[in-house]
Amino acid sequence: MNWNTLFFDSSNSFVELGAGLDIVRSRGLEAKLYNFPLCTVPEAYRELAPATISDWKKTYLEECNGCAIKEHCGGFFEWHPKNHGYKR
Numbered sequence: 001m002n003w004n005t006l007f008f009d010s011s012n013s014f015v016e017l018g019a020g021l022d023i024v025r026s027r028g029l030e031a032k033l034y035n036f037p038l039c040t041v042p043e044a045y046r047e048l049a050p051a052t053i054s055d056w057k058k059t060y061l062e063e064c065n066g067c068a069i070k071e072h073c074g075g076f077f078e079w080h081p082k083n084h085g086y087k088r
């Protein structure tokens with residue numbers, strides 16, 4: 001119901017997230033990106049995005065077929081709205 005208000009499309013802009021991660025890591029703290037499809041994260045930060053969605057609630061989109069990094073990607077929650085989401 002509140003998808004448009006709460007969802008932040010990190011595939012469109014990673015500037016703020018990347019800056020936040022850089023600050024946290026520069027202070028010696030561990031940072032992880034939970035539940036981020038890998039292709040929505042710039043390559044330099046992908047090591048911080050483990051596949052964290054459990055198998056029973058994980059799904060992939062049609063566009064994921066043939067993806068070279070699928071085995072490392074956590075995909076999407078089963079209930080991820082198919083008509084909303086990441087632009088890139």
Ligand code: SF4
Nearest residue numbers: 037039064067070073
């Ligand atoms: S499997 Fe799908 S969501 Fe994951 S990186 Fe590949 S295209 Fe993106």
